[in-house]
Amino acid sequence: xxPLSLLLFYIAVFTGGFFIVKRFFAGPKNDFTALKTVTFxxxxxxxxxxxASVISIVTLFVMWGAFTGSNLLPSFLHVSGxxxxxxxxxxxxxxxxxxxxxxxxxxxVFPFGTEVEEPTIEPGSGFAKxxxxxxxxxxxxxxxxxxxxxxxxxxxxxxxxVDGKPIPAEGPLEIDAGSITMTGKGALRFAPPLGLQMEPxxxxxxxxxxxxxxxxxxxxxxxxxxxxxxxxxxxxxIVGFALGALVGIPLGYAMGLSNWFRGWFDxxxxxxxxxxxxxxIPLIIIWFGIGEKGKIILLFLASLWIMAIAARAGVxxxxxxxxxxxxxxxxxxxxxxxxxxxxxxxxxxxxGARVAMGVCWGTVVASELVAAxxxxxxxxxxxxxxxxxxxxxMGIILIGIIGFGIDVLMRxxxxxxxPWKGKG
Amino acid sequence: xxxxxxxxLSMRFDLPNGSSVQALKDVSLTLQSGELMSVLGxxxxxxxxxxxxxxxxxxxxxxxxxxxxxxxxxxDAHRGMVFQQGALFEWMSVRDNVSFGPRMAGKAPSDYAExxxxxxxxxxxxxxxxxxxYELSGGMQQRVALARCLANHPDVILxxxxxxxxxxxxxxxxxxxxxxxxxxxxxxIILITHSVEExxxxxxxxxxxxxxxxxxxxxxxxxxxxxxxxxxxxxxxKNPEYTQKREEILSMIWDMEEEIMGxxxxxx
Numbered sequence: 213x214x215p216l217s218l219l220l221f222y223i224a225v226f227t228g229g230f231f232i233v234k235r236f237f238a239g240p241k242n243d244f245t246a247l248k249t250v251t252f253x254x255x256x257x258x259x260x261x262x263x264a265s266v267i268s269i270v271t272l273f274v275m276w277g278a279f280t281g282s283n284l285l286p287s288f289l290h291v292s293g294x295x296x297x298x299x300x301x302x303x304x305x306x307x308x309x310x311x312x313x314x315x316x317x318x319x320x321v322f323p324f325g326t327e328v329e330e331p332t333i334e335p336g337s338g339f340a341k342x343x344x345x346x347x348x349x350x351x352x353x354x355x356x357x358x359x360x361x362x363x364x365x366x367x368x369x370x371x372x373x374v375d376g377k378p379i380p381a382e383g384p385l386e387i388d389a390g391s392i393t394m395t396g397k398g399a400l401r402f403a404p405p406l407g408l409q410m411e412p413x414x415x416x417x418x419x420x421x422x423x424x425x426x427x428x429x430x431x432x433x434x435x436x437x438x439x440x441x442x443x444x445x446x447x448x449x450i451v452g453f454a455l456g457a458l459v460g461i462p463l464g465y466a467m468g469l470s471n472w473f474r475g476w477f478d479x480x481x482x483x484x485x486x487x488x489x490x491x492x493i494p495l496i497i498i499w500f501g502i503g504e505k506g507k508i509i510l511l512f513l514a515s516l517w518i519m520a521i522a523a524r525a526g527v528x529x530x531x532x533x534x535x536x537x538x539x540x541x542x543x544x545x546x547x548x549x550x551x552x553x554x555x556x557x558x559x560x561x562x563x564g565a566r567v568a569m570g571v572c573w574g575t576v577v578a579s580e581l582v583a584a585x586x587x588x589x590x591x592x593x594x595x596x597x598x599x600x601x602x603x604x605x606m607g608i609i610l611i612g613i614i615g616f617g618i619d620v621l622m623r624x625x626x627x628x629x630x631p632w633k634g635k636g
Numbered sequence: 637x638x639x640x641x642x643x644x645l646s647m648r649f650d651l652p653n654g655s656s657v658q659a660l661k662d663v664s665l666t667l668q669s670g671e672l673m674s675v676l677g678x679x680x681x682x683x684x685x686x687x688x689x690x691x692x693x694x695x696x697x698x699x700x701x702x703x704x705x706x707x708x709x710x711x712d713a714h715r716g717m718v719f720q721q722g723a724l725f726e727w728m729s730v731r732d733n734v735s736f737g738p739r740m741a742g743k744a745p746s747d748y749a750e751x752x753x754x755x756x757x758x759x760x761x762x763x764x765x766x767x768x769x770y771e772l773s774g775g776m777q778q779r780v781a782l783a784r785c786l787a788n789h790p791d792v793i794l795x796x797x798x799x800x801x802x803x804x805x806x807x808x809x810x811x812x813x814x815x816x817x818x819x820x821x822x823x824x825i826i827l828i829t830h831s832v833e834e835x836x837x838x839x840x841x842x843x844x845x846x847x848x849x850x851x852x853x854x855x856x857x858x859x860x861x862x863x864x865x866x867x868x869x870x871x872x873x874k875n876p877e878y879t880q881k882r883e884e885i886l887s888m889i890w891d892m893e894e895e896i897m898g899x900x901x902x903x904x
Contacts (some may be wrong), residue, residue, distance in 0.1 A: 535715060
């Protein structure tokens with residue numbers, strides 16, 4: 213039921229937002245697509261509606277906040293939380309001689325992690341006396357109702373109804389205050405309503421994550437600050453990628469320019485390329501341990517083949533007329549390599565570098581998940597073992613931001629350094 | 637003065653399936669310095685193969701090419717080449733493209749800078765010297781290719797359909813430019829084209845080649861290139877002799893095409 217209503221809510225915001233933006237906010241378009249009558253099927257006329265992006269992100273955060281009872285949201289937007297306060301119900305006790313008596317139970321449900329004054333209640337009349345207990349929110353409590361009753365379970369007394377309703381043998385009895393089950397020995401187990409909100413152990417509210425970022429930035433996690441964890445991961449990626457490029461690019465050039473090199477390395481490259489770098493982690497750990505050396509060698513291998521293949525493609529992609537033209541202008545082989553083949557291959561190499569950086573970033577996090585002393589992946593896997601969900605979520609978000617940042621940076625470098633890409 | 641001697645040239649390509657294609661058979665020809673020759677023929681007649689052998693990109697199976705008595709064994713700076721398109725270096729500015737030859741020869745910038753500037757002025761790219769190649773139109777790019785070739789002072793300029801990718805109007809302007817450069821520089825030029833009109837306009841000598849095997853079918857000596865220097869090419873085209881020659885060559889090529897078609901059909 214909850215997932216379905218969530219989905220319906222999401223669809224409602226999606227469609228509602230579309231009509232509202234279209235009706236009230238969409239000004240007249242004055243770009244070059246404005247006069248196009250055919251837009252369906254014309255991919256160039258489809259541009260991301262920025263208002264949709266904003267609404268989409270805000271909706272995600274609102275849903276996150278609503279289901280975690282976030283302080284950042286006004287409380288009327290929260291979905292129902294776990295019950296807090298005094299719950300009451302009445303049970304009916306039957307003594308062995310068949311007489312019945314009612315007694316009240318007061319359950320004080322207090323917020324998680326707070327001290328509470330133990331509730332008291334007047335014992336009342338009859339052989340069944342009133343009871344009072346306290347319990348933390350979201351937890352259930354067993355009520356040993358007969359501690360103060362005149363007849364006990366041992367003497368054959370048993371509860372026949374709660375709030376006037378009999379308790380089913382299987383499953384709980386739902387009453388106004390919560391749900392009641394009878395234990396095997398005839399005691400009552402009361403669970404106050406949980407509501408729809410997630411507990412922080414499953415999904416912490418956004419502000420917990422923000423606080424955790426600041427805390428971890430200041431105090432660190434597992435002997436290293438947040439920036440050291442992220443910095444080590446980045447450092448491994450950069451060193452591993454740089455080594456991979458340093459070896460892979462000349463290797464690719466050699467494979468693109470020499471039969472012998474092509475023949476020698478083709479089987480190796482073609483075999484190594486489809487192996488996911490993650491599959492190499494066990495061997496790398498056996499050979500080099502879990503320290504920096506192993507990580508950097510793994511990333512070196514992850515980027516090496518990608519860069520070699522990109523450089524080889526760059527060489528084979530040179531138009532033969534460019535090479536012919538350079539020869540008939542009197543250039544030597546070295547000059548052709550330096551002034552024609554290398555610059556001509558740069559766009560391909562940049563494409564390869566973007567792919568390689570993405571693969572390296574994914575590989576470093578995964579290898580840190582397996583084993584590491586410091587790093588973004590190590591941080592989230594250790595936190596998950598201690599149920600520190602806020603750190604896990606923080607780590608995932610930061611890993612995503614860094615991965616995105618790397619790609620943006622590579623695209624920017626590509627625009628600046630190879631402006632002729634795709635315009636040959 | 638330079639002389640290009642093509643001596644009994646034959647070229648056979650062996651295909652992987654065991655058969656072979658005779659791209660050129662017994663082509664002999666001599667060009668004097670400063671001659672402008674256009675080469676015309678239906679597709680598959682070996683025009684481009686001939687040009688690639690002259691440039692030194694291919695070694696002929698028989699015969700040889702001599703430039704000033706020296707046998708051609710590979711590409712070098714004596715024979716410049718202008719391609720249809722895509723042979724410019726996008727990563728260099730217009731100026732760097734044109735100065736490529738002198739720079740590769742290790743000349744100091746002071747030796748070539750003035751001439752490069754002058755050449756760019758001649759081809760009408762005064763205001764585009766620092767532009768990137770991909771910012772230029774197709775016609776401008778071919779002007780750069782011409783200037784780049786001239787800046788290297790080749791003895792012979794080989795042009796492989798240099799104007800083939802241009803629109804009709806640009807093409808006409810470029811034809812005038814080629815004639816002007818030919819007259820001003822006095823270079824030997826061999827120009828391959830698909831267009832009969834262009835071959836008539838841009839050839840003191842016009843070579844019609846025939847396919848299968850690629851061979852010289854007929855050679856003309858024409859007055860139109862001389863007449864066209866500095867003149868309105870449309871006026872030249874109105875000349876009755878021009879019209880008559882055009883019809884003659886067109887029907888000649890049509891006959892060859894029909895013969896090829898007939899042979900193919902017969903083979904099927």
